[in-house]
Structures are given as C-alpha cells and as structure tokens.
Amino acid sequence: MRYIGNKTKLLSFLGAKLQTLGIQPGVAHDAFAGTAAVGRALKATGWCVHSSDLMTYSYVMQRAYVVASDLGSIDALSAEVLAIGRHPEAPDRWTAIADYLSRGVPPRDGFFARNFGPAGGRMYFTDENARRIDGARTALHEWHTAGLVNDDAFYVLLAAIIEGADRVANTAGVYAAYIKQWQPNARRAFTVVPDAPVGSPVRCAAHQADATQVAGHLGELDLLYVDPPYNTRQYAGYYHVPELIARGWFGDDVALRGKTGLIEDDEQRSDWCSKRQAPDALRALLAATGARHVLVSYNSEGVIADRELRGILRDAAVDGRQKRFAKRYKRYRADSDREGRRYKGDEVKELLYYARLR
Numbered sequence: 001m002r003y004i005g006n007k008t009k010l011l012s013f014l015g016a017k018l019q020t021l022g023i024q025p026g027v028a029h030d031a032f033a034g035t036a037a038v039g040r041a042l043k044a045t046g047w048c049v050h051s052s053d054l055m056t057y058s059y060v061m062q063r064a065y066v067v068a069s070d071l072g073s074i075d076a077l078s079a080e081v082l083a084i085g086r087h088p089e090a091p092d093r094w095t096a097i098a099d100y101l102s103r104g105v106p107p108r109d110g111f112f113a114r115n116f117g118p119a120g121g122r123m124y125f126t127d128e129n130a131r132r133i134d135g136a137r138t139a140l141h142e143w144h145t146a147g148l149v150n151d152d153a154f155y156v157l158l159a160a161i162i163e164g165a166d167r168v169a170n171t172a173g174v175y176a177a178y179i180k181q182w183q184p185n186a187r188r189a190f191t192v193v194p195d196a197p198v199g200s201p202v203r204c205a206a207h208q209a210d211a212t213q214v215a216g217h218l219g220e221l222d223l224l225y226v227d228p229p230y231n232t233r234q235y236a237g238y239y240h241v242p243e244l245i246a247r248g249w250f251g252d253d254v255a256l257r258g259k260t261g262l263i264e265d266d267e268q269r270s271d272w273c274s275k276r277q278a279p280d281a282l283r284a285l286l287a288a289t290g291a292r293h294v295l296v297s298y299n300s301e302g303v304i305a306d307r308e309l310r311g312i313l314r315d316a317a318v319d320g321r322q323k324r325f326a327k328r329y330k331r332y333r334a335d336s337d338r339e340g341r342r343y344k345g346d347e348v349k350e351l352l353y354y355a356r357l358r
Contacts, residue, residue, distance in 0.1 A: 001035050001061075001166045002173040004238065007227060007297065008037045010350055013327050014297070015041065017352055021323075023293055026222030031211035031285065032272075033062050038225060040065040044198050050221070052207040052214040054268045055235060057162055057246040062206035063155035068197040072150045094194065098160065101136040101192040110134030111249045115261055116241060122261055123178045124241055129168050129190040133245065136161050136192060141248055152197065160194035162242050167191075174238040177260055212281070215289040224291035224357075226282075228272040230302035236265035275303040279312060286316040292358055300326075300349035309353060317355040325352040 007014065025046035030039040033051035036058065043049050043066055051062040071094070107113075108131055114120045117130030125133065140161065144154040170179050170186035179186075207214045215224065229235060236243070240263050244254070254263060271277035282304065286294065294316075298309060306324075313322040327350045 001163050001242070003035050004174065004233070004235075005227065005230070005299075006035055006037060008035075009329065010297075010327065011037065011041045013325075013350065014038065014295075014352065015045070017295070017325050017354070021293070021354055023223060028223040028225060029215060029218055029221055029289065029291060030066075030225050030227075031215065032227045032229070033058050033066070033206075034227065036061040036065040038227065039204070040198055042225075043200050043202075043204055046200075046202075047223075048202040049204040050207065050214070050218055051204070052209055052211050054208065054210065054270065055239065055243060055246075056208060057239060057242040059206055059208040060155055060162065060246045061159050063151070064159035065195070065198070066204045067206050068152035068156055069199050071153045071156060071197065097157070098192045098194050101139060101157065101161070102132070102164070102190065105132075105135040105139045107131035108134040108138055110138060111254075112137075112245070115256055122259070123170050123180065123182070124175065124261075125165070125168060125170065125190075126182070126186060129165075129186075132190040133161065133165050136164075136190075137245060137248060156194050156197060157192070158246065160192045162245050164190055164192045165245055166242065169241070175241045175260070176238050212285045212288045215285055215291075218290065220290040220292075222292055224285075224289045224294045225297070226285065226294065227297040228278075228281075229270055230272075230299040230304075232273050232275070232303065234265070234269050234273050236268040237262060240265070273303070278303050279308055282309070282312050283316075286312070286357065289357070292356065294353075294355050294357055296353040298351045298353065300351060302351075306351070313353055313355040316357055318358050319356060322353055322355040325354075326350065327352075 027048045028042050028050070030042065030049055030051040033039055033053040036051060039049045039051040039062060049066050051066050053059065053062065107128065112125065112133050113127065113130040116122050116124040117127040119127050140154065140157050143149045149157065168186055168188055168190050170183055172179065240261070244263065256263060271281040310322055310324065314320050328347050329350055
C-alpha cells in the first residue's frame with residue numbers, strides 16, 4: 001500500500017542498527033504500526049511483537065501481517081463457493097479464493113460504488129472497480145459471519161482487498177483528493193492478492209488504541225519502536241477510503257462530507273501531528289513504556305526539532321545519553337511542485353534515534 005512514512009525500503013537499515021546496538025530478539029512494541037511493515041519484519045526475525053495504531057486499516061494489517069500465523073482449514077468453503085471449477089488455473093485453494101473475490105463474486109452497487117466511483121460523483125475508482133470492491137468486501141463479511149473463514153484468514157483477505165483497492169485507486173498515493181483524469185493504474189482491474197502470513201512459534205498481538213495507553217498496559221519488554229507521524233498531516237484525513245473498507249460499511253448510515261467524502265475522525269486525530277503537542281506526546285510515551293531500549297524513527301523535516309528530540313531522549317535515558325543514525329532516501333511525493341506547494345528537494349534524511357531506558 002502506498003503510504004506516507006512506509007518503512008519497507010528502510011527495513012535493512014533498521015535491522016542493521018539493531019545488530020550494531022546488540023539488541024537481540026525479545027518482546028517489542030511497534031507503537032505506530034501503519035502498514036505493519038516493521039512489525040512483520042521483527043516477527044520474521046524472532047521477535048514477539050505487540051503492534052498498535054489508531055487507524056482501523058492499520059489494525060487489519062497488523063492482524064494480517066503480524067498476528068496471523070496459520071490460516072487454518074478452509075474446508076468449510078465448498079468448491080462451488082471457491083469457484084474452482086470456473087478457475088481451474090488456480091494452483092491452490094487460497095489462490096482460488098483470491099481469484100473468486102477478484103472476478104467470481106458478482107459486482108454490487110454498494111456503499112463504495114455509490115460514494116467513491118463516478119456514479120457517486122467521485123473518481124477514486126472506476127465504477128466497475130468500485131462495484132468489484134463492494135462485491136469482494138461484502139462476500140468476505142458474509143463468509144466470516146457464517147464461520148466459513150477464521151479470524152486470521154478474514155484479516156489476511158481483508159488486507160488483500162485494501163491493498164488491491166489501493167493499486168487501482170485514482171490518487172497520487174493519498175486519499176485527500178482524487179485525480180480528475182483516469183490514471184493508467186486506475187483503469188486496471190481490481191484484484192485480490194493475499195500475502196502468506198509469517199509463521200512464528202511466538203504469539204503476537206495487535207491493538208487499535210493510543211500508543212501511550214498500550215505502552216502502559218504492556219509492562220516490561222525489550223524494545224519500543226516509535227515511528228510516529230512527523231508532519232501536520234492527519235492520517236485519518238489522508239486515508240479515509242482504506243479506513244472505510246477496513247470498517248466495512250454495507251449501508252448508507254455513515255455521513256460523508258465534502259468533495260472527497262471525508263468521515264468523522266476526531267477520535268483518530270493524533271497529537272503527534274502538532275508542533276506544540278508532539279514533544280509532550282513523546283515524553284508521555286517514554287514515561288509510560290516498560291521497555292529497556294527505544295528506537296525512534298523520524299524525519300529531518302519533522303515537527304519535533306532534532307535538538308529537542310535528542311534532549312527528550314537524554315532526559316529519559318538511564319545513562320543520560322542517546323545516539324543518532326541517519327540515512328538519505330528519496331522523498332515521498334503525493335503531488336508535484338506547484339504554486340503554493342514547493343518541496344525542499346528530492347531527498348530527505350531518515351533519522352533513527354536510540355536510548356537505553358532502563
């Protein structure tokens with residue numbers, strides 16, 4: 001999924017610094033999970049991961065990529081439901097399920113077709129793709145309600161629907177606006193391609209809650225990984241369409257506002273997006289956690305200045321010290337330079353701060 005702050009391309013950098021610092025796999029809290037890329041990577045290297053985020057779509061991805069280990073039996077889904085006969089090229093039953101959700105489920109004139117396609121006055125998806133998304137999301141909901149798929153399989157398939165919708169979304173990478181002409185990716189057919197879960201003998205957990213509250217309940221652990229919002233853009237307003245897919249609106253009982261169909265987001269707005277509130281939010285999180293080590297991923301253009309962030313970590317550290325590592329990477333651009341919006345350059349620095357807390 002295209003996502004501001006996604007750490008997929010920086011996982012090797014993070015892993016290398018964990019080795020440099022001598023931090024061995026144990027119990028970790030991924031406090032701002034996002035698309036769960038870091039939590040998934042930690043789990044794959046032997047960590048027991050507790051992930052958290054305010055957004056529902058993030059919780060779905062945490063359940064799919066961090067918590068799920070075994071999809072269990074799908075015998076309850078009959079060959080007729082899977083449409084294996086109609087798609088004999090499917091190499092296995094899970095591929096057949098994904099193929100059925102992509103092409104076999106009848107399209108529906110549902111919530112997303114009525115609100116996020118041209119028929120609803122918005123160009124986030126073509127009418128056909130919006131109807132396909134409605135069909136797949138409704139079918140998955142019905143399967144889960146009927147007990148035909150277990151929780152792990154449900155979240156893996158739901159994450160795949162969200163990812164598939166993002167690949168054909170007529171946006172520049174965020175949902176704060178749609179593009180007024182159809183982009184090449186938006187004309188492609190919506191497809192569901194689930195990722196296999198990461199197997200692990202340890203049990204991981206997902207939390208849809210404030211990071212500081214979760215930290216206060218987890219008790220002692222080895223690592224707190226903090227990758228918070230670093231600018232004033234609220235994720236609730238930038239990713240409201242994936243949020244709605246995750247929640248599963250099957251009627252019209254949700255109020256949408258404005259040209260882009262925003263939803264009420266007061267409970268999902270983050271203090272970390274405020275220059276005034278973010279420093280205190282970091283102090284509160286460090287005070288609440290029982291972690292021995294903390295790593296903070298940040299950006300050279302973040303709302304907390306480098307000097308202040310270092311000072312907060314030194315105050316929280318058991319030895320009064322902190323370390324900082326840096327890596328240059330290509331800037332994420334959701335749009336192009338224009339009047340009133342000028343990027344400072346094509347590169348930014350990923351900053352990784354470390355302190356030993358106890």
